Amino acid sequence: MKTIIMRIWTTTAVLASFWLISGAISSDPINAAxxxxxxxxxxxxxxxxxxxxxxxxxxxLKRVDSQGKVTIFQTTxxxxxEGNTYGWRIKLKDYRGEVKWREVLRxxxxxETWGTxxxxxxxxxxxxxxxxxxxxxxxxxxxxxxxxxxxxxxxVGKHRIEVYIDDRLIGxxxxxxxxxx
Numbered sequence: 001m002k003t004i005i006m007r008i009w010t011t012t013a014v015l016a017s018f019w020l021i022s023g024a025i026s027s028d029p030i031n032a033a034x035x036x037x038x039x040x041x042x043x044x045x046x047x048x049x050x051x052x053x054x055x056x057x058x059x060x061l062k063r064v065d066s067q068g069k070v071t072i073f074q075t076t077x078x079x080x081x082e083g084n085t086y087g088w089r090i091k092l093k094d095y096r097g098e099v100k101w102r103e104v105l106r107x108x109x110x111x112e113t114w115g116t117x118x119x120x121x122x123x124x125x126x127x128x129x130x131x132x133x134x135x136x137x138x139x140x141x142x143x144x145x146x147x148x149x150x151x152x153x154x155x156v157g158k159h160r161i162e163v164y165i166d167d168r169l170i171g172x173x174x175x176x177x178x179x180x181x
Contacts, residue, residue, distance in 0.1 A: 052165050055093035055142075059161075059173040061086050062147050076175045080156050087147030088161060090171050095142040102164045103133045103146055112153025150177070 060074040062085040078086045092099070110128030121134035137144050144163075156177050163171040 052095065052168065052170065053093040054090055054170050056091040057171045057173075058089045059087070059175060078150075078175055078177050079180050080150060080154060080177045081180045082150055082152060084150045085147050086150070086175070087145060088163065088171060088173050089143060089145040090163060092139065092142040092144070096140055097138075098136055099139045099144050099165060100134070100136045101144055101170075102167075103135075104162045104164070105131045105133070105148070106160045106162075107155055108157030108159070109155045111151070111155055113151060115151070 058072045058074055059076070060072045061078060063071045063073055065071070072087075072089055078084065107129045114122075114124050114128075114131060116122045116133065123132050124130070133146065135146070146163075154177060156179050158174065158176050161171075161173040161175075162169055163173075
């Protein structure tokens with residue numbers, strides 16, 4: 001949170017300095033609507049941007065058969081058993097190529113440890129309850145996915161995963177880690 005506040009403060013200071021130096025801040029009122037319209041008109045929309053359309057989402061326990069094929073046993077109740085792997089898979093309609101996505105995982109309380117296998121762009125909130133993973137993934141069939149493995153000290157309770165592409169929410173998965181009896 002401190003990092004975000006510092007970034008906002010720094011951005012505000014830099015913009016204010018720029019505006020003062022360039023004369024953008026003056027005693028004459030500015031018509032914000034006309035500035036927005038002028039900027040919208042002068043900023044062309046790229047024509048080569050691929051529209052992201054989600055055709056299917058899955059969440060649950062990861063299962064791997066003897067041939068190595070990965071399937072997802074769909075459930076919103078994940079047994080809290082060390083080694084269980086849970087996660088999501090999203091199919092993008094008519095999409096081929098690389099996808100940059102961001103996953104936000106929210107836990108009911110901090111786990112004893114956090115970790116990833118891939119050394120990817122991974123961060124944890126100050127209170128230890130939220131992680132953010134950023135990844136660029138090849139999606140030749142339009143499929144992106146991510147899985148987590150239960151480790152000692154993971155908390156029981158309600159969890160939530162949000163998946164974003166270009167800051168657009170494309171999938172939300174709410175589930176619960178339940179104790180094994």
